[in-house]
Amino acid sequence: xxxxxxxxxxxxxxxxxxxxxxxxxxxxxxxxxxxxxxxxxxxxxxxxxxxxxxxxxxxxxxxxxxxxxxxxxxxxxxxxxxxxxxxxxxxxxxxxxxxxxxxxxxxxxxxxxxxxxxxxxxxxxxxxxxxxxxxxxxxxxxxxxxxxxxxxxxxxxxxxxxxxxxxxxxxxxxxxxxxxxxxxxxxxxxxxxxxxxxxxxxxxxxxxxxxxxxxxxxxxxxxxxxxxxxxxxxxxxxxxxxxxxxxxxxxxxxxxxxxxxxxxxxxxxxxxxxxxxxxxxxxxxxxxxxxxxxxxxxxxxxxxxxxxxxxxxxxxxxxxxxxx
Amino acid sequence: xxxxxxxxxxxxxxxxxxxxxxxxxxxxxxxxxxxxxxxxxxxxxxxxxxxxxxxxxxxxxxxxxxxxxxxxxxxxxxxxxxxxxxxxxxxxxxxxxxxxxxxxxxxxxxxxxxxxxxxxxxxxxxxxxxxxxxxxxxxxxxxxxxxxxxxxxxxxxxxxxxxxxxxxxxxxxxxxxxxxxxxxxxxxxxxxxxxxxxxxxxxxxxxxxxxxxxxxxxxxxxxxxxxxxxxxxxxxxxxxxxxxxxxxxxxxxxxxxxxxxxxxxxxxxxxxxxxxxxxxxxxxxxxxxxxxxxxxxxxxxxxxxxxxxxxxxxxxxxxxxxxxxxxxxxxxxxxxxxxxxx
Numbered sequence: 231x232x233x234x235x236x237x238x239x240x241x242x243x244x245x246x247x248x249x250x251x252x253x254x255x256x257x258x259x260x261x262x263x264x265x266x267x268x269x270x271x272x273x274x275x276x277x278x279x280x281x282x283x284x285x286x287x288x289x290x291x292x293x294x295x296x297x298x299x300x301x302x303x304x305x306x307x308x309x310x311x312x313x314x315x316x317x318x319x320x321x322x323x324x325x326x327x328x329x330x331x332x333x334x335x336x337x338x339x340x341x342x343x344x345x346x347x348x349x350x351x352x353x354x355x356x357x358x359x360x361x362x363x364x365x366x367x368x369x370x371x372x373x374x375x376x377x378x379x380x381x382x383x384x385x386x387x388x389x390x391x392x393x394x395x396x397x398x399x400x401x402x403x404x405x406x407x408x409x410x411x412x413x414x415x416x417x418x419x420x421x422x423x424x425x426x427x428x429x430x431x432x433x434x435x436x437x438x439x440x441x442x443x444x445x446x447x448x449x450x451x452x453x454x455x456x457x458x459x460x461x462x463x464x465x466x467x468x469x470x471x472x473x474x475x476x477x478x479x480x481x482x483x484x485x486x487x488x489x490x491x492x493x494x495x496x497x498x499x500x501x502x503x504x505x506x507x508x509x510x511x512x513x514x515x516x517x518x519x520x521x522x523x524x525x526x527x528x529x530x531x532x533x534x535x536x537x538x539x540x541x542x543x544x545x546x547x548x549x550x551x552x553x554x
Numbered sequence: 555x556x557x558x559x560x561x562x563x564x565x566x567x568x569x570x571x572x573x574x575x576x577x578x579x580x581x582x583x584x585x586x587x588x589x590x591x592x593x594x595x596x597x598x599x600x601x602x603x604x605x606x607x608x609x610x611x612x613x614x615x616x617x618x619x620x621x622x623x624x625x626x627x628x629x630x631x632x633x634x635x636x637x638x639x640x641x642x643x644x645x646x647x648x649x650x651x652x653x654x655x656x657x658x659x660x661x662x663x664x665x666x667x668x669x670x671x672x673x674x675x676x677x678x679x680x681x682x683x684x685x686x687x688x689x690x691x692x693x694x695x696x697x698x699x700x701x702x703x704x705x706x707x708x709x710x711x712x713x714x715x716x717x718x719x720x721x722x723x724x725x726x727x728x729x730x731x732x733x734x735x736x737x738x739x740x741x742x743x744x745x746x747x748x749x750x751x752x753x754x755x756x757x758x759x760x761x762x763x764x765x766x767x768x769x770x771x772x773x774x775x776x777x778x779x780x781x782x783x784x785x786x787x788x789x790x791x792x793x794x795x796x797x798x799x800x801x802x803x804x805x806x807x808x809x810x811x812x813x814x815x816x817x818x819x820x821x822x823x824x825x826x827x828x829x830x831x832x833x834x835x836x837x838x839x840x841x842x843x844x845x846x847x848x849x850x851x852x853x854x855x856x857x858x859x860x861x862x863x864x865x866x867x868x869x870x871x872x873x874x875x876x877x878x879x880x881x882x883x884x885x886x887x888x889x890x891x892x893x894x895x896x
Contacts, residue, residue, distance in 0.1 A: 486754050
């Protein structure tokens with residue numbers, strides 16, 4: 231494995247609650263993404279996926295406190311707070327927000343909006359910036375003359391492409407994408423995924439995909455991290471996570487996902503994730519798990535190595551029967 | 555017993571349904587007497603749903619699947635064509651009779667966060683249809699509400715009746731919406747994207763409820779853009795493109811041997827669960843044309859891979875694709891498609 235471009239070490243995020251309490255949204259998350267790798271972060275709503283990537287960009291609201299290290303090319307970008315992260319944001323590490331295609335300013339032309347991150351970082355201006363906008367639009371498959379269009383003149387798929395162009399404006403090396411295809415139709419989704427794969431393969435971008443859609447991760451990512459109640463509970467190469475899952479939650483997530491070609495029963499996962507504003511005892515998944523033992527309710531499982539680059543936080547990770 | 559139940563015909567039969575919306579011309583358009591233009595939302599759609607059957611209407615946004623459902627329930631008025639529900643023509647029914655018929659056809663919507671009134675307790679939401687239709691005494695209604703809640707897995711009902719929507723999870727809210735649609739004991743349930751707003755962990759539970767209702771003889775028309783869900787739960791699948799059904803047949807057969815080039819392309823881009831399973835995606839370029847200016851001939855021809863690859867020319871059908879509109883025709887028993895190449 232090559233030197234990871236992006237490394238996250240023991241990331242924690244707490245939110246202050248109005249009642250004086252704290253919500254521990256991200257609990258000791260660590261992962262690494264090498265150049266050209268694509269990591270899918272999956273899990274139910276509220277498990278901390280989006281909070282994690284917003285923390286990497288230093289974009290959490292003031293009610294949040296963050297600890298841990300985020301290394302870009304070996305340099306800790308979060309060390310000095312806003313001061314150290316700002317030079318990296320959009321320039322080296324960029325992001326496509328959830329619903330980005332609906333977040334354009336409706337009264338400004340698309341081209342003017344794509345220029346903004348370049349002006350912010352002083353990387354280009356004037357004629358040079360305009361040329362860069364045309365180049366970016368071509369890269370994402372939009373006819374360059376559409377730079378003059380207003381957002382409402384573009385379809386949803388085109389606006390999502392424009393959001394990707396904007397994220398690429400300063401030639402980042404890491405791209406974080408939060409549910410980049412969620413509101414799109416399956417054919418437009420295929421077009422956007424094809425574009426993201428192209429960017430990863432041709433430009434060597436390291437991609438982090440946040441999504442609740444496991445088949446997308448299965449078909450586009452090299453690695454996956456499964457989050458549950460603020461923690462990564464299993465992580466590894468995507469093939470191992472599907473064919474050799476070592477955490478009951480991962481297995482249930484797959485089983486809850488219908489597949490076009492499978493006649494397997496689709497299961498639901500009973501119960502709801504635990505509250506994150508109180509201290510947890512034992513395994514956070516114990517209450518919903520299909521194989522709980524005494525130990526699970528008292529002792530918190532730590533991530534343990536179960537294969538090459540494959541870790542799982544289950545007491546029974548190494549003894550779980552291998553399915554599939 | 556009703557006629558349809560006796561002769562075993564479909565409970566719902568839609569034939570050549572057409573729904574158009576007039577595009578506002580604006581003042582200048584009216585003064586200049588510009589020709590009127592229409593959004594052709596649904597163009598000659600025919601489909602049938604039998605008792606105890608789940609039919610999935612699939613397609614991309616804007617293909618007309620929701621408008622089709624709305625016209626079936628007469629929430630929008632059809633321009634032409636017929637909708638027969640248990641041998642009663644719905645499109646021309648006088649309003650008092652329509653009101654009575656509506657008890658037997660119910661709809662659930664995509665977003666359980668929006669479809670429930672936040673000021674209503676669960677018991678009020680679920681009993682409201684009974685109140686509107688003047689069904690039962692107070693005690694009977696209470697009993698019917700409890701029964702409906704338990705049918706959708708909200709048991710014991712006493713735990714849920716006094717709650718407000720904000721005290722429920724997304725999955726529980728959708729269950730309440732289904733209970734409210736079941737309380738009148740309908741024969742047909744239209745489910746418009748019933749799980750697309752829900753977390754994957756609770757989707758299966760909702761789909762299992764719909765599945766179970768079908769087993770009890772309810773007819774279910776499910777509208778969805780999710781082909782994997784349709785493949786797993788529906789008995790038959792109708793694929794819509796630009797206001798038309800382009801392929802229709804038994805679910806497994808449509809998924810395993812799709813005949814229409816649009817269905818084939820659509821299925822090829824559905825991500826599979828197994829990372830080792832790779833399918834060469836046939837990505838259609840551009841976007842579905844605007845339903846105001848529907849292409850001539852086969853409406854799919856400007857994006858059709860057969861047309862673009864020259865295959866249509868080789869088959870000598872290019873001219874027909876361009877100029878002859880066509881209806882569904884049999885390609886296998888119970889399986890129909892609308893393509894000149896078939």
